[in-house]
Amino acid sequence: MSKVRRMLRLTPAFLAATARREWPLAVLALISLAPGVAALMAWLQLAWRVQVGPVDPSRPGWLLPPWLMDALTPAGVLVGCGLVTLLVGCLGLSNAYLASVERRLGDLALLLNLGLTRRELVGLLLMEAFGLAALGTGAGLALGAILSVVSWLPARVYLGLPPGFVMAVEPIWIASLAGMLAAVLFVGVTGVVTGLRPTLLGLRSPQRRHWMRDWGHWRFSTLGILFTGVLTAVVGLSLLPLRSAAALTLLALALALVLNLGSWTLTRFYWRLPLPDGSPLWALAVQGLARHRRQTAGMTLAMTAGAMGVGLAALGSVGQVQRAVFPVWVAAVLLAACATLVLTTAALAALERRQELGLLGALGARPGRVRRLILLEYGIVAVGGGSLGAALALAAWWLSGLGERWLLGLAVAVVDVVAAVVTAWLGALPVLWLIARQPPGESLNDRPFFLW
Numbered sequence: 001m002s003k004v005r006r007m008l009r010l011t012p013a014f015l016a017a018t019a020r021r022e023w024p025l026a027v028l029a030l031i032s033l034a035p036g037v038a039a040l041m042a043w044l045q046l047a048w049r050v051q052v053g054p055v056d057p058s059r060p061g062w063l064l065p066p067w068l069m070d071a072l073t074p075a076g077v078l079v080g081c082g083l084v085t086l087l088v089g090c091l092g093l094s095n096a097y098l099a100s101v102e103r104r105l106g107d108l109a110l111l112l113n114l115g116l117t118r119r120e121l122v123g124l125l126l127m128e129a130f131g132l133a134a135l136g137t138g139a140g141l142a143l144g145a146i147l148s149v150v151s152w153l154p155a156r157v158y159l160g161l162p163p164g165f166v167m168a169v170e171p172i173w174i175a176s177l178a179g180m181l182a183a184v185l186f187v188g189v190t191g192v193v194t195g196l197r198p199t200l201l202g203l204r205s206p207q208r209r210h211w212m213r214d215w216g217h218w219r220f221s222t223l224g225i226l227f228t229g230v231l232t233a234v235v236g237l238s239l240l241p242l243r244s245a246a247a248l249t250l251l252a253l254a255l256a257l258v259l260n261l262g263s264w265t266l267t268r269f270y271w272r273l274p275l276p277d278g279s280p281l282w283a284l285a286v287q288g289l290a291r292h293r294r295q296t297a298g299m300t301l302a303m304t305a306g307a308m309g310v311g312l313a314a315l316g317s318v319g320q321v322q323r324a325v326f327p328v329w330v331a332a333v334l335l336a337a338c339a340t341l342v343l344t345t346a347a348l349a350a351l352e353r354r355q356e357l358g359l360l361g362a363l364g365a366r367p368g369r370v371r372r373l374i375l376l377e378y379g380i381v382a383v384g385g386g387s388l389g390a391a392l393a394l395a396a397w398w399l400s401g402l403g404e405r406w407l408l409g410l411a412v413a414v415v416d417v418v419a420a421v422v423t424a425w426l427g428a429l430p431v432l433w434l435i436a437r438q439p440p441g442e443s444l445n446d447r448p449f450f451l452w
Contacts, residue, residue: 007123028093028096029132029133032089032093033132033183035140035143036088037086037178038140038143039085039334043079043330045171047239049168064399065400074159079235080251086182087228087231088334090187092345093187094187097190126188129184130180132187137175137180140175147333190223224256225256228252236248236249259305263297264297267293270289288373299424300388302341306385309334309338310393310416311392315397375428386421389420390414390417
């Protein structure tokens, strides 16, 4: 009982200090998590109606092979669309929270050395994640109610549902559970894994060589794949038949595995790019990508997921025999989530390197040269991740039997890669703005990674 009272005394002060210092995390919960919960709730409402009404699975816009469409059913496709949007939003929030926890490792180590137990540290970090989850999920449910209403008419026409909109209670509860579970898993558990590093490193710098640091380069990918399967299984089993839920879970695991393996493979490929003697800026960019392996892999994953979402939306549109409005709604919500993920990941990757970039400026590098270096690094990652994402979208398009117009598909893929590069450069605007307004020496100070 005394331990419970101690936690009750520690939690308000800890959360208040976190809210004052890391308030942009609450903003990101609204920007990243809320749209995912809203999309999941709206498409769950439709999936709930589809379960009791006949739907033509051959309608245009289903970019799935016939055998997979038969296993998933239209309701499973709708649930999958909502889950993809939610997972994309969780990745963006997770990246920001992990950056926040890593920046506070020294403070957490000090708390442990002052008498805070590991169990109490885990509880405090989970309470942070729970607060972000409650904020994002609550806003997402309100937004989901609006999205359910405004998208009902095009969805009813496209899916052939009977008239009469009714807001079912079950999808609301499922979306609430999914939003909280996703945030606790992707934000809370990964934050705890990172926050417990001080128990092994003590007050030493976390940059020292340690087996936990080596494990950190790929542990989050493994956890992300595992959490994707758990979340998909929980949501699928709550609404779909066992066969459809199992097919959806296996598809989600396969997609997560492909995306993570692809991002790490591309990251290792970046390290092996040629370094010509006459291009020092190119050499600096390649070396920068090699030094920050986790940030590079995270950006590549974001670019791949974003490009794949854009490609699927575009190819699903051009492959339709007749135009339909509802796929545009699904694509628009997914594209907004993917853009948020790419912009957030790109901005965080740049801001986490502010001291390194400030050192370049302090050593005499002109601001224009530093800006070109950042844009070149982001261009390399965007071309790699965008090409992989576009290739995955083309593969899905071809497997669905809509790939006869391959020239049009290749044109969409090229535009997809260009869009990835532009979005990555937009994500670099915060650090470019910082370079323009801040003397190089100030960038060497230990400033928060959120600077707005």
